[in-house]
Amino acid sequence: MADVRGRGFSGRVPLSVAQSWIDAQVSALDPRAVPLAGAAGLVLARPVVSDAALPPADRAVRDGFAVAAADTLGAGSYNPVLMAFAQPVQAGQPLPEGCDAVLPAEAAQSVAGLVEAFDSVAPGSGVERRAAAAAAGIELLPAGRRLRPADLGLLGAIGFMEVPVVPPPRVRILLAGGPRDGNEALAAMMVALVRRDGGLPEVVGPLVADRAGLAEAFAAPGADLVLVAGRTGVGEEDVAPLALADAGALALHGIAMRPGDSAGLGLAGGVPAVLLPGEPMAALATYEHLGGRVVRRRAGRPAGLPHPVRQAVAARKLVSEIGSDDLYRVRLTADGLAEPVASPAMPGLAAAARADGFVMIPAESEGVAAGAAVTIYLFD
Amino acid sequence: MADVRGRGFSGRVPLSVAQSWIDAQVSALDPRAVPLAGAAGLVLARPVVSDAALPPADRAVRDGFAVAAADTLGAGSYNPVLMAFAQPVQAGQPLPEGCDAVLPAEAAQSVAGLVEAFDSVAPGSGVERRAAAAAAGIELLPAGRRLRPADLGLLGAIGFMEVPVVPPPRVRILLAGGPRDGNEALAAMMVALVRRDGGLPEVVGPLVADRAGLAEAFAAPGADLVLVAGRTGVGEEDVAPLALADAGALALHGIAMRPGDSAGLGLAGGVPAVLLPGEPMAALATYEHLGGRVVRRRAGRPAGLPHPVRQAVAARKLVSEIGSDDLYRVRLTADGLAEPVASPAMPGLAAAARADGFVMIPAESEGVAAGAAVTIYLFD
Numbered sequence: 001m002a003d004v005r006g007r008g009f010s011g012r013v014p015l016s017v018a019q020s021w022i023d024a025q026v027s028a029l030d031p032r033a034v035p036l037a038g039a040a041g042l043v044l045a046r047p048v049v050s051d052a053a054l055p056p057a058d059r060a061v062r063d064g065f066a067v068a069a070a071d072t073l074g075a076g077s078y079n080p081v082l083m084a085f086a087q088p089v090q091a092g093q094p095l096p097e098g099c100d101a102v103l104p105a106e107a108a109q110s111v112a113g114l115v116e117a118f119d120s121v122a123p124g125s126g127v128e129r130r131a132a133a134a135a136a137g138i139e140l141l142p143a144g145r146r147l148r149p150a151d152l153g154l155l156g157a158i159g160f161m162e163v164p165v166v167p168p169p170r171v172r173i174l175l176a177g178g179p180r181d182g183n184e185a186l187a188a189m190m191v192a193l194v195r196r197d198g199g200l201p202e203v204v205g206p207l208v209a210d211r212a213g214l215a216e217a218f219a220a221p222g223a224d225l226v227l228v229a230g231r232t233g234v235g236e237e238d239v240a241p242l243a244l245a246d247a248g249a250l251a252l253h254g255i256a257m258r259p260g261d262s263a264g265l266g267l268a269g270g271v272p273a274v275l276l277p278g279e280p281m282a283a284l285a286t287y288e289h290l291g292g293r294v295v296r297r298r299a300g301r302p303a304g305l306p307h308p309v310r311q312a313v314a315a316r317k318l319v320s321e322i323g324s325d326d327l328y329r330v331r332l333t334a335d336g337l338a339e340p341v342a343s344p345a346m347p348g349l350a351a352a353a354r355a356d357g358f359v360m361i362p363a364e365s366e367g368v369a370a371g372a373a374v375t376i377y378l379f380d
Numbered sequence: 381m382a383d384v385r386g387r388g389f390s391g392r393v394p395l396s397v398a399q400s401w402i403d404a405q406v407s408a409l410d411p412r413a414v415p416l417a418g419a420a421g422l423v424l425a426r427p428v429v430s431d432a433a434l435p436p437a438d439r440a441v442r443d444g445f446a447v448a449a450a451d452t453l454g455a456g457s458y459n460p461v462l463m464a465f466a467q468p469v470q471a472g473q474p475l476p477e478g479c480d481a482v483l484p485a486e487a488a489q490s491v492a493g494l495v496e497a498f499d500s501v502a503p504g505s506g507v508e509r510r511a512a513a514a515a516a517g518i519e520l521l522p523a524g525r526r527l528r529p530a531d532l533g534l535l536g537a538i539g540f541m542e543v544p545v546v547p548p549p550r551v552r553i554l555l556a557g558g559p560r561d562g563n564e565a566l567a568a569m570m571v572a573l574v575r576r577d578g579g580l581p582e583v584v585g586p587l588v589a590d591r592a593g594l595a596e597a598f599a600a601p602g603a604d605l606v607l608v609a610g611r612t613g614v615g616e617e618d619v620a621p622l623a624l625a626d627a628g629a630l631a632l633h634g635i636a637m638r639p640g641d642s643a644g645l646g647l648a649g650g651v652p653a654v655l656l657p658g659e660p661m662a663a664l665a666t667y668e669h670l671g672g673r674v675v676r677r678r679a680g681r682p683a684g685l686p687h688p689v690r691q692a693v694a695a696r697k698l699v700s701e702i703g704s705d706d707l708y709r710v711r712l713t714a715d716g717l718a719e720p721v722a723s724p725a726m727p728g729l730a731a732a733a734r735a736d737g738f739v740m741i742p743a744e745s746e747g748v749a750a751g752a753a754v755t756i757y758l759f760d
Binding site for chain 1: 444470567572657662
């Protein structure tokens with residue numbers, strides 16, 4: 001790739017091409033078994049199949065007394081019937097031998113170890129039959145599933161102490177420059193974004209804008225991908241693209257998106273690397289579309305934007321440059337209108353804080369007319 | 381409260397009453413300053429007001445050369461004009477004295493320290509004016525805001541190294557019993573649920589079902605709230621309600637909801653305590669409606685269910701008992717139908733794993749007819 005310093009970009013790659021490069025180059029990490037307690041939110045690498053029936057035996061679905069239903073025949077409020085056998089059970093507990101129903105505690109009275117029924121129950125009442133939830137050999141959880149809290153409960157109940165998952169990728173965040181007020185200000189945002197996408201962040205820097213030092217930090221072992229924030233532009237000190245080339249390969253530099261058109265992609269020490277501009281709003285936009293895509297793919301998650309989406313109507317015209325994927329920060333009004341808060345060119349995060357989310361205007365579009373349907377990607 | 385062991389509940393409290401008890405008794409923790417890097421997802425305790433204009437000076441919105449626009453007059457592709465002064469700037473950097481525009485690097489050529497313009501720029505082009513994002517004294521972030529990644533970037537940029545937030549509540553999870561297969565299986569689920577709601581979980585147990593030992597664990601200092609899973613029912617070993625009474629106060633026991641009707645609420649050692657049944661599906665349901673509500677309120681978050689919701693149409697009739705808030709696990713079909721996967725009475729988490737979410741049938745309803753509108757609370 002050309003050195004763009006002092007010269008500018010001779011052209012920029014469409015965002016869709018950059019994303020295709022990521023999808024072709026970046027795959028999920030190799031599966032690994034992790035302890036159940038650490039598996040929340042991770043992606044299951046193999047389906048989980050029940051190796052026994054669930055439940056393994058008839059069990060209570062309510063608290064009460066396990067009884068033989070036939071023994072309760074004729075029992076009523078004014079006609080208590082003494083049970084030949086009655087054992088207290090809690091919902092979820094297996095039924096003792098010879099019992100086929102659960103008498104609610106409210107319909108029973110226990111005196112000196114003897115239980116009287118004040119109501120009759122039908123056979124099977126209050127009972128879940130063996131294998132009612134799943135027969136042996138049934139798939140309980142599919143491969144690719146992002147494990148939910150309740151999934152961990154299920155896995156624990158069937159005896160999994162470890163789970164085969166895609167482990168969280170180790171993400172090195174290099175702070176390589178940025179606005180004059182100090183790019184360490186970016187660290188907390190980058191860490192929170194990486195965690196949201198399932199990565200384990202490690203912050204390095206701020207580093208002085210030194211090509212050799214940056215190249216070394218890019219190539220150092222121990223990361224599954226590297227993000228660099230800052231020093232991606234056309235100034236003399238913008239050595240991040242050169243350092244990435246030194247550390248491996250600079251595949252793309254200059255992306256047709258706003259904000260963030262000095263972003264880039266490559267390989268550093270054998271792992272994917274993403275160049276994010278140091279201007280905070282550009283860093284955010286390029287993280288969402290490029291850096292986060294790499295994190296999400298390594299974590300085995302869907303590659304696309306993870307934000308909840310909301311359909312809305314443009315309150316005003318959103319003007320866009322043909323040839324550039326443009327990000328508008330917008331506010332969602334109570335009546336479903338998307339109000340622009342800041343144009344793609346406006347730097348800084350104060351407008352992002354005022355916005356509820358963002359709308360993307362594709363490169364081939366001149367913009368969106370007032371009243372047109374738009375998709376809002378919500379920040380929350 | 382009465383000892384319900386062997387006797388059953390003489391009545392059950394409506395879920396709405398239990399939730400009102402929580403809302404009246406449980407407030408957010410006292411605000412505290414935490415380092416910026418640890419503030420993601422926490423709730424801002426005070427509004428953040430800009431104490432200076434943002435940006436504090438005119439700044440570049442794109443990479444290029446800061447120039448005086450007047451100097452570029454007449455410049456064009458075939459008419460390069462030598463700049464009297466031109467300084468490389470990156471998007472976000474302040475403009476040097478005397479400059480009022482940013483010439484894109486692509487419209488410039490830098491030779492031996494001298495810059496030629498190949499295009500003219502208007503005054504203000506590529507520049508964000510001082511205070512354009514926010515004047516001094518403007519509220520940048522409101523109190524009560526759950527801090528987003530971009531908010532951390534903004535706070536970092538304006539120099540906050542610490543943020544005043546509601547700290548994450550310390551949540552003690554007592555494993556006090558449960559199904560025969562071992563209630564340690566519940567730990568991973570409970571931990572994941574508490575983390576989702578912004579709490580810091582600490583697991584204690586499994587403890588033997590010993591009233592004095594449980595009461596001690598309830599009352600031990602160091603927790604902002606206590607959840608106990610198991611031993612809440614009507615069996616001889618169901619000593620959790622009695623232990624809670626010993627450790628402080630048992631306010632409610634027996635809630636008109638399914639699953640989970642042996643849940644309860646109280647105060648232990650001065651902090652709120654929630655009794656969750658040990659059957660895993662009942663533990664999940666009562667966590668979502670009661671335990672999680674306490675966690676969320678202590679964390680300063682909205683008290684209600686945190687799940688994304690989806691409107692759907694009941695594929696079949698969902699039968700419900702009058703007098704009980706019933707939870708149906710449902711699958712959401714591609715055509716927007718809510719297919720019941722398991723009735724409120726069905727124990728176990730295999731059905732929750734097959735479901736996409738759940739539908740609540742309020743206590744005053746006999747159920748939902750096929751074709752009626754329902755709200756699905758999504759597990760994901």
